[in-house]
Structures are given as structure tokens and as C-alpha cells.
Amino acid sequence: MDEPESAKVSMARSSEAVPSPASQPPKTNGTQSKDMPQAKDLDSRPRRRADAVFRMLAQGSGVALLVIMAAIAAFLILQAIPALNADTTNFFTTLNWAPDGTPSSFGIAALAFGSLLTSLLALVMSVPVAVGVALAISHYSPRWLAGPLAYVVDLLAAVPSVVFGLWGLIYLVPGLIGPSNFLSTYFGFIPLFETNGTYGKSIFAASVVLAVMIIPIIAAISREVFVQTPRDHIEAAWAIGATKWEMVRTAILPYGRSGVVSATVLGFGRAIGETIAVALVLSANYEITLHILQPGGNTIAANIANRYGEAGNIGRGALIASGLVLFIITLIVNFGARTIVRRGEREGA
């Protein structure tokens, strides 16, 4: 705990995601013990009142946080209802976005599909790489390199998304045309790689940009967890003659698993909510297709950025409705991941 890293561990890591090394029931992390040593009888009245006030304040803040989350849902719903009422078509199945048209018609299907597909592809590409980077920093690279490497990765988590978007648009999209052509020519029989013969601003390009953007986040959190692997686990592995990989596989990865899962969830949240960069590299349309190499694709967030400027009254409501769906998706993913992490903890214990 004497390294600067220790402070950063906390950054984005969820408390329960990383089980404290020894304590078996991680649920409350020893918080109860702090309530015990009070000698209530010694407390004088005004002191106890001040204590109660402070306790109320702290608890009130906790409740206020819940209220904010409820308010987010409530106000998004409230502002979305008029638009949803005006929608003459099915909000969940329509492949179209013309809320200000007469008749108003818009649907979330293609957008939600695009959001999920780009984010999942981004995770498929970034998680292995990010875990590799994390391992490189925590256990593979020499000390002189580990520090600067970690620093560069951290710094890049803060590059504004516009910059990634522009880089993707100017360098990545043209650069991916060759590989896409190759994939579709030789592996076109796989539906994913099939194209209509044109290449450019595709779901694939957007996923790569997203992957590059979330690598630093996933890598930073994973690294913090890997670094905390108890020494005796590692030394036990060495002691029985494990190769480095065997040590990593048997000591570091199991220890860091739940941390990597929560890092992945965080990365997913970042990817699915990324707006500007995706709006720049996606060729927005409202079709559902698995042909990720051909131009097309759209996401909820990109659609908000694209349609916000010219949206009328119903248009704004429609965009808020789409934001509500995005909110619900992140809720579901969070629930799912928490369940996985908790189950992992129980089995791993």
C-alpha cells in the first residue's frame, strides 16, 4: 500500500468486485465492527444529538443518491411519454426514425441492436488485449518500463472522445478498407464478413475505435487487481516449479477474475454510451444487419448526437425515450455482472 497505485485502485473499482484477500464473507467488509466499541452510557446528550445529525446527514446523502437515480428514470420517462404517445408505429420494432414527420414514426430496434453489437464487438477485441496490457505492466515488463507504460495507458483514458473520433475517421476508416476487403473476399461465406461490395464507415470501424477507447479503462482496473495478488499465492506457484504462464494462470488470473469482470462491465458502459466518436465513424442508418464490414450501423448515443440539432418537440422526446432505453440496458448489464461477480466470489472462496 505504499505505492502511488494504491490510491488509484479505488478509482473505478467496485468495492465488492474485488474480494478482500482473506476475509471470507466480503459482504460488509468489517464495517460492523466500527459500531461496536461505543460506550453509549458515556455519551452526553448534546453530543449524541450531534452524532445523530451527522449520521442523518450521511444517511441522507446515501438516500439522495438513490433519489437521483430514481429521478433520472422518472424524468426520462416523463419527457418521453408525449413522444411515445405520438408515435404511430411500434417503438420496439420500427426500423425508422422520423419522430417529427407526419405521421410521427420512430423505433428503437435498429439503434439498440447497433449499440449492443458495437459494444460487444469492442469488448471481444479489447478485453483480451487489455488483460494482456495489464499483465505486461504488472508482471511481465521490467520495472523501468512498467511505470511509464502504466502512465501512458492512464493518460489515454482522458483523451477526449472527439479526438478518438477524428483519428478514427481520418486514419482508421480508410486503413480498414484493405483488411475488410480481404476478410470479405476470403471469409465472405461467414455472414458476419459478408458485404455488398462497399467498404468504409462500418460497425467494424466503430467497434475498433470503441475498443481502443476502452482498453485503457479495462487495463487500468485489471492491473490494479493483478498487482494486489497476495505474494504467497505467487510464491506458492513458483515453489512447485510453475512456468511464468502457469503462475499467472493459477495465481493471478483467478485472483483478478472478478476485478476483470467489473472492469469489463465498466468498459461496456463506456462503450455503449460513447457518443461523439461513434457518431463520427458510423454511417448512420436504421437497418438491422450482421454484415459488420459494410457501411451502416447506428447506435442510440450516436443517433442522439446526430438528431439533436434538428429535433422538434416530439423529436426531442423521442431522443429522450431512446436515452431511457440506453439507461435500462446499462441497468440490466450491471445487474447481470454483479450477479456473475457474486457467484464467482462464492465459488472462488
Add this chain to the structure above:
Amino acid sequence: MIRPRQRVALGSLIGAGLVLTACGSDTGGSPSSSTNPGGAASITCSSGSLTAAGSTAQQNAMTQWIKDYLNKCSGSNINYGGGGSGQGVQQFTDGKVDFAGSDFPLAAGAEQQGADARCKAGPAINIPMVGGPIAVGYNVPGVTQPLNLSASNLAKIFTGKITKWNDAAIAQDNPGVALPALGIQSFHRSDGSGTTYNFTNYLAHDAKADWTFGADKNWTAPGGQGAKGSQGVAQGVKSTAGGIGYFELSFATQSKIPYAAVGNAEGKFVQLTPDNAVKFLSYAKAAGTGSDLKLDFDYATTDATAYPNLLVTYEIVCSKGNPADKLPLLKNFLGYAASPAAQQELPAQGYISLPDNLRQQVQQTVSSLG
């Protein structure tokens, strides 16, 4: 618990902030001489402040005019924020801006009624102020002479019915041009925009049979690639062999993208020059009621020197009921914008000036604001 080193770090941060606050100035740091000395004569000063928002298409023109105006009248303050036409109209209706810039006139119905309700004393009106030709830019390696593209061919290209540059329909209009057997990659706007509205409006009028998607600020046709902003479309065309897209002329000239002569209603090909665009605008008729100058483009014109693909940005204002502390500045500023001196500045920025007949109507309307 704050240790000395931290104190130094925090202190220097605060110090840097103070320095920053002390040294800045709310100007662009331009060489202070007026860029348009001739224009200064047409400016009548009034004090007060105006805020406006909306169309990004006219943003550069507005910036230039505001600069001219404030150079002469340092006592007043005018701000034009972009954000898009829809945003501008919304904010105008909510009473948050004094006028809005929009690439489309107010739509009859709820939109017009909402704007009227904000003005109370009189209806909200559209005043055309800035014209911008829309270029159809392409990237066809090996082709050096400007291409002729008829409205019908454009409609087929942008709906994916023509897929190769050496398609017989294109070759027929371009005798003597060696067209490559290259796939066409069409680019359109992925965000809602007045450029899309006016381009599709042109196709809807001059290629009725081949363009069935009407005029819409959002791209509704299948196929092609979407790009955010005219910059994105121009960038896409520029970096893609076989690319074609539509954007304001300034994006074509800045990025050195060649652009086509487009077909008019009769099938004649019209070069995109400022004169040809102004010519087309001069045929437009004011279709609004009262002092409203909503324009109706004459897409049916057979004049082969009228370039039929352009966009006009309107200023949306209250015809009556402007607050007394805003009215003089509003009239003076918009009056300057409609003056010959201000309009003459437009071509250098890739816009076109209003034709004289229309410009005089605009001046009259501005002076009648109440």
C-alpha cells in the same frame, strides 16, 4: 495533512488560474483595422444586446457581420450561437433568443403557431438572408473535366440504382470522358440538416420519377454512407475513390473536391458558379402571407444559367412585439445584413448574395419590424 509539496502543487494551480483570468480578453485578437471599411457606412449603431442561435450553415456569414457591426458599434453586443436550425427554432419559440437562423421556413401548423404565440403581437416571419449553393462533389480518379450529372442520374446514384461510374446513363451525358469501371460510393449527411433538405427538394422536383423520398432534412433513401456534418461528407468523398456527396460550396473549394454541373428541369446542365446560383434565386417567389418572405424556388425553370441546387437560410423574427430595448438593435443589425455592403462580403466565404429584387424586399421587411 496537506504537506508542503502538495501545497506547492495546489498553489501553482491556483496561481495559474489567476494568471489566466487576468490576462485574457474577450476578443479574437485580430489586427484591429476594420476588415470592411466600405460596409461601415451602412451601419447604424444602437446599444443593447442580441442573442441568436440556429443554422450552422450561415454561422460564418453571421460571424463576419457581427464582427463588422461591433467594430463600428463597440457599445452593443450580439451573439450568434450555432446548434442547428431545429435548436434555433426551439429556442426562439421558448423566448430564449431574439431571432433564430433556420435553413427552412417555419412549418405551417404547430411550429408556426408556437412561434406566433411567443411573439404575441404579430406572427413570426421568415426573412431570407444568406444563400448557399450546394455542390455535388465527387472523387473519380482519372477524370479531369467537370462531370455532367442529371437530376435523374443523381437520384439513381444516391438510391443505389446506378452503381458504377461507367454506367451507360452517366456516359451518355459525358461524351468524350473516359469513365472508369469504378464502384460508386455515395455519401450523405447522417445528422439532420438543411443541406439534405434542399438537395432532396431539388431531386424531388427535377427527378420526380426516380426520387420518391420527398424533401426531408433527414436522409431517408436506402444505401450509401452517412457522415456527420458537411465536413464528414466532404472528408468521406475526398478519401474514397469513387465517392460522391453533396455539401456547401465552401467545403468543396476548401478541400479541393471537383463538383458536377447538375441537370435542371429540362435536362440542361448548369455549372455551379455564384452568378448561376444567384440567377436561380432571383426566380424564387415570396410565398408567405403578409410580410413573411418564405421562398418558393422555381425548380421548373428552363434557364440553363440558373443553378437549381441551393439552400437559403432565413432569419426567423417576430414581425411585431419585439421588446423596445431590443428592437432598434435588431432592425439595425438585420438592416446591415441586408445592405449591399454586407451582402457583397458573402461570395468570398462560399455563399451567394441575395439578388437585388429580393434584397430590397428583405430590407423593407426588416424596417417594418415592430
Add this chain to the structure above:
Amino acid sequence: MAQSVHVTAGNSRLVRTQLSRRSLVAIAAAAIAATVVLFVATPLQGLVGFVLIAAVLYILAQTVISNHVEGRRAAINRLVTTLVVACACAAVLPLVAVLGFTIVKGLAVLNLSFLTHTMRGVAEQDPYGGIYHAIIGTLEQVGLATLMAVPFGLLVAIYLVEYSAGRLGRVVSFFVDVMTGLPSIVAGLFIFALWILALGQSFSGFAGSLALAILMLPTVVRSAEEMLKIVPDSLREGGYALGIPKWITILRIVLPTALAGIVTGVMLAIARVTGETAPLLLTVFGNPALNFNPFSGAQASLPLFVFGEAGLPNETAINRAWAAALVLIMIVLVFNIIARVIARFAGVRS
């Protein structure tokens, strides 16, 4: 794994045959040569593809040969090591490319005048103008967001660590996690729906800082929570033993002990929201002129400025975008450095 008992015997080789560095270089050269052949023979093209294919060939060849020479375990070990190095390169290269790209383009325009002037009355093609207004806007918005998020977040963290034991604590803790994953555009939409549509307020810097505060909150809570947790209980017990009330113990003993670590967390939270574009797009609107007052009227911000200028058809405008992006990265860098300096003192002594 019990075979190691045999080590004493002389016939067991402790050191297996290893691939020499020279043979690894030879494998690499062969992989590149094979890739060249592939590129000549098939319609493949592009540098990215070349590097990818060469790397895959090298890894395959190295693993097969290592498996033959060194044995299965060593081969897998070598494979993983190579993959880890490849991952580091694959991740760091594009990231450094993005950064280098911004620095090179940004430095061309960046000068003092750029930092001390605004865009008031500057047309896109004018070679002057600056980002003073955007810097002020960003600092004010982020500052206000910090003022709101930090006390709030600290109280939540104190509640979670010092007071909560029951169900409510678990629920709050869960929703802090959910909030961590909240997409920034949703935070922007929420403030837009609440502050601008429902309450009828105007676009302002404050509206933006509300959205940023929501994004900062979970980060502040989590980092403060972690730091408070590692404050040893003996300190608290010492306080109680002296008859000091719990709230004073927390404020005067626990918090100061964890302070440096908390400040680090806050700094990193600030760094994170400084580059946010999407929520500001919906809330502060942008403004070419200086507006010192974050509570009234549209304000500029650096990320919005970058976004706006980058979409203009003019080279000078686009250059301004890069310079502003560079300034933004430098501001974040400063926050990061401050956080790191403070982190050196973060150790809560146990």
C-alpha cells in the same frame, strides 16, 4: 507436480534446451518473408494487414518450433509471453498514435495569444482567435461539478463505511456501482429533461456542471470509500476510547488520515469528466464569446469547442480544434500529475 523430487538424480536435466535469441530472429525474418510472398501472391494490401499477418505467422512458427525444441509447457509459456508483449504493442501503438497526432497538429497553432483570446467576432478562416473563453468555461463547469460532487460523494462514502450495516447500505452501494456505468449521454439527457425541459431553465454552464457532477459522483464515492476502509480501526477505537463522539472522530481523525488518497481520487474524477463532450452538447450549448457567469447564458467549453471547430470546412478552424484538444489533454495531464504527487503521501499508515 511432484516430479521435482527427482531433481537430485544426475540424469535429470535442470535446464532444458532453450531457443536462442538468434533462432527467434530467424523465425521473425522468415515470418516477414512469408508475409511478403503472401502480399505479392494475393490481392492483399495495407500496412495494418501486413503487420497483423506477419505477427500471426511469427507467433505460430515460434510456438510450433518451441514446442518441438523446448517442450509443451515452455512453448505455451513462450506463446503467452509473446502475446502479452503483442497486446502491449497493439494497445499502446494506436494510443500513442492518437496522442502524437494531436501534439504535432496542436503545437503548430498553440501560442500565448491563442490562450488569451476568444472567438468573439472571429470567422472560421481568420488566422487569429483563441480558446480563453473555452478554458474559463471548462474550469468553471468542472469546478462547480467538483464543488457539488465532492461533499456529496464524501458523505455517501462515510455513510457506506462508517454507518451502513443493513439493507439500505447494500442498496446504496449497489446503485453507486450502477451509476459508475451510467453513460455520459444519459446524464446529459437527464439534465436536459429536468433542468431545461421540465424546469424551463436556459442552457448554461451550471446545467453542464450538474451533468458532470452526476458523472463524478460514483467515482468520488468509490475512491473515498476505499480510502476510508483502509484507515485502521485502531485509530477509530482510540478516538472512541478518549470519549470523542463518533462524528468528530470521523471528521477529525478518520478523514484527515485518508485525505491524501481521497484528494487523489477526486483529482482523477476531475480528469475524467474534463474531456466529456456529449453531456455538454445537450446542456451548455457553446458560445464563441466569453461568459464568466456559469449561471446565466450559454457558455463555451473545450471539448465542445474541439467538436465544433473540427466540423468546419476550413484548415485554420481545424487546426484550432487540434490546438484546443492539446490544451485539454494538458489540463488533464496537470490534474493527473497533481493526483500522483498527492498520491505519494496517500499511504494510510497502519
